[in-house]
Amino acid sequence: MIVRSFALALASLRFRGLRSALTALGIGLATALAATTLGFRVGYEEALERDVDAMGYQVLVTGKGCPHEAATLILRGGSIPMYIQQGVAEHIVSQPEVRDATRFFMQSVSSEDGRSAQLYVGVDERFAELRPGIALQRGAWFSSAVADEVVLGYNVAEYRRLELGDSLVVQGRSLTVRGVLDKLGTQDDGTVFLPLATAQDLFERRDRLTGIGLQLHDIGAAGTLIDRLYELPSVQVVRMAQVQATILGILTSVEGLLFAFGGLCLLVAWLGVLNAALLSAYERRGEMGVLRAIGCSTPRLFLMAWAESILLAAIGVVAGLALTFAMRGGFEAFVRDTLAFVPAGPVVALRPGILASCGMAVLALCVLAGVVPALRSARQTPMTTIRGGDS
Amino acid sequence: MTILAAEHVGRDYPQPRGVVRALDNVSLAIEAGEHVTVTGASGSGKSTLLAILGLMERPTRGRVVFRGDVVSSGREGGDRSVSASRLAALRLEHMGFVFQDFRLLRHASALDNVRLPLEFAGASRATSRVEAERWLDRVGLGDRAHRKPGELSRGEMQRVALARALVHRPAIVFADEPTANLDRANAERVHELFAEFVRDDGLTVVVATHHHDAARGGREVRLREGVVES
Numbered sequence: 239m240i241v242r243s244f245a246l247a248l249a250s251l252r253f254r255g256l257r258s259a260l261t262a263l264g265i266g267l268a269t270a271l272a273a274t275t276l277g278f279r280v281g282y283e284e285a286l287e288r289d290v291d292a293m294g295y296q297v298l299v300t301g302k303g304c305p306h307e308a309a310t311l312i313l314r315g316g317s318i319p320m321y322i323q324q325g326v327a328e329h330i331v332s333q334p335e336v337r338d339a340t341r342f343f344m345q346s347v348s349s350e351d352g353r354s355a356q357l358y359v360g361v362d363e364r365f366a367e368l369r370p371g372i373a374l375q376r377g378a379w380f381s382s383a384v385a386d387e388v389v390l391g392y393n394v395a396e397y398r399r400l401e402l403g404d405s406l407v408v409q410g411r412s413l414t415v416r417g418v419l420d421k422l423g424t425q426d427d428g429t430v431f432l433p434l435a436t437a438q439d440l441f442e443r444r445d446r447l448t449g450i451g452l453q454l455h456d457i458g459a460a461g462t463l464i465d466r467l468y469e470l471p472s473v474q475v476v477r478m479a480q481v482q483a484t485i486l487g488i489l490t491s492v493e494g495l496l497f498a499f500g501g502l503c504l505l506v507a508w509l510g511v512l513n514a515a516l517l518s519a520y521e522r523r524g525e526m527g528v529l530r531a532i533g534c535s536t537p538r539l540f541l542m543a544w545a546e547s548i549l550l551a552a553i554g555v556v557a558g559l560a561l562t563f564a565m566r567g568g569f570e571a572f573v574r575d576t577l578a579f580v581p582a583g584p585v586v587a588l589r590p591g592i593l594a595s596c597g598m599a600v601l602a603l604c605v606l607a608g609v610v611p612a613l614r615s616a617r618q619t620p621m622t623t624i625r626g627g628d629s
Numbered sequence: 630m631t632i633l634a635a636e637h638v639g640r641d642y643p644q645p646r647g648v649v650r651a652l653d654n655v656s657l658a659i660e661a662g663e664h665v666t667v668t669g670a671s672g673s674g675k676s677t678l679l680a681i682l683g684l685m686e687r688p689t690r691g692r693v694v695f696r697g698d699v700v701s702s703g704r705e706g707g708d709r710s711v712s713a714s715r716l717a718a719l720r721l722e723h724m725g726f727v728f729q730d731f732r733l734l735r736h737a738s739a740l741d742n743v744r745l746p747l748e749f750a751g752a753s754r755a756t757s758r759v760e761a762e763r764w765l766d767r768v769g770l771g772d773r774a775h776r777k778p779g780e781l782s783r784g785e786m787q788r789v790a791l792a793r794a795l796v797h798r799p800a801i802v803f804a805d806e807p808t809a810n811l812d813r814a815n816a817e818r819v820h821e822l823f824a825e826f827v828r829d830d831g832l833t834v835v836v837a838t839h840h841h842d843a844a845r846g847g848r849e850v851r852l853r854e855g856v857v858e859s
Contacts, residue, residue: 242748246734246736249734249736249737250734250736253735253736254736524732528728528732528734529745529749530717531685531720532720532721532726532746532749532793532794533718533720533721533722533746533749533750534717534721534749535714535717535718535749536713536714538749619686620680620720
């Protein structure tokens with residue numbers, strides 16, 4: 239009985255092909271938008287955590303200014319016009335809580351048309367040691383602290399088609415490609431690394447640093463260290479965990495909006511099925527009356543009508559899950575164009591759990607939406623048929 | 630043997646301007662294997678009588694007796710009707726219906742339309758298929774089994790409806806204006822099929838029509854303003 243009811247329901251949906259397709263598309267869009275919204279919340283947090291972890295230090299010291307802004311700029315790659323003097327840096331790294339430190343200088347250079355920018359980062363010898371997961375795919379790190387050499391992020395080497403020994407001209411100076419990094423899925427993939435002194439010289443900022451990353455013996459001592467460093471007149475200090483929390487805090491403030499959007503998607507899907515099922519119930523009064531007249535029981539009539547909503551919901555949800563993957567690239571591009579800071583790598587996490595929960599929520603709503611119209615269909619009297627379709 | 634009887638049946642329909650009396654004190658006994666034609670002008674109560682005899686509607690007064698049991702009755706004088714689900718089961722087991730405008734499922738093939746009563750009765754998929762094909766053959770549509778109603782002529786659609794009414798071997802078939810929407814040749818074919826089923830299968834047929842000439846080879850019951858004339 240159940241199989242035949244679904245077979246007849248499928249035939250009925252195919253008969254009303256355009257309406258069925260539009261309703262299923264509505265359900266699919268709702269599913270895709272709900273899954274993408276939820277996946278974005280999870281994916282963004284994970285990508286940010288990945289980026290912060292990839293920095294390899296727990297405390298960041300920058301020049302005077304907003305430390306969170308500076309940290310965000312460092313995460314996304316950009317130029318910070320405030321610097322730390324080299325002498326101050328030596329004082330900072332000599333603090334007893336500091337186990338290890340890396341100094342860096344960062345400069346972003348826009349292309350001639352101004353539509354893209356290339357990030358150059360001058361790093362000291364401790365950079366590669368502290369950075370977790372960083373590894374050379376080919377070549378080597380710099381031959382000396384003042385060499386005119388570069389190590390390219392994976393994407394830079396790919397897009398510019400540069401090989402070891404090739405020449406890269408920066409600020410009118412020719413630098414030799416010494417190494418190429420493995421693909422890391424972080425901002426480093428798009429970065430050109432130089433020896434710290436070379437970078438400072440190239441951009442005419444000798445003895446200036448953009449920041450210092452500090453690794454501590456004990457993270458519990460970070461508070462004491464930060465309090466002491468704040469006494470220095472020209473630096474700002476921030477814990478990377480704080481940066482992460484601040485950025486997530488901003489995201490949390492729009493979280494309500496995101497979930498309202500997701501809820502709206504579900505409402506649209508629910509209304510779509512309710513509308514289609516009610517319309518179908520109205521149009522098929524005569525048909526249901528005939529089935530009643532020839533002896534179809536009320537439960538079976540209900541099942542036949544309800545099966546249409548169930549099938550529509552199932553088809554819509556499956557289409558929606560496929561649509562979620564199809565939309566992912568476009569959505570990521572949209573958020574990168576729209577949001578001030580987006581971590582590197584994928585920011586929409588399409589986990590089985592997220593897809594399943596969104597799919598099940600939409601399915602349940604749509605299946606429930608079909609109950610009332612199905613009940614109305616099942617209550618048709620046989621006289622509907624005799625009286626020409628009007629009950 | 631009387632298979633179905635209407636005893637003093639009346640049916641009223643409340644309307645904004647008062648009650649419309651569609652049937653009044655109609656008594657009619659139908660014998661097994663009989664071919665009864667109910668005739669009368671439009672609005673004379675033919676369809677209402679068929680609906681009451683076919684257990685699709687309950688009378689306001691009087692009662693309907695099927696094979697000796699009261700199955701439907703008016704509330705006046707005490708309602709002795711069986712439940713709606715029991716009436717549905719009786720229709721499914723013992724009755725078949727043919728409607729003026731065919732009333733086939735537009736999205737289902739002729740075969741799927743015909744097998745519906747068997748499926749509702751719990752027949753297996755294979756059984757319902759074989760029986761439906763057999764009845765489509767009998768009405769001359771064996772080669773149209775997989776066509777949908779939209780791909781059939783009106784005459785063919787009515788023959789599919791006839792096969793659907795007969796596939797579960799009912800004791801009695803009700804046909805409400807079955808030829809009203811057909812041309813003369815197709816109408817003739819449908820009448821021939823009814824006559825054939827009565828003659829060869831011992832089927833009881835009750836046909837409602839406003840054509841007097843359609844009452845052929847059986848008893849004619851004339852209705853006028855809800856009352857039996859003859």
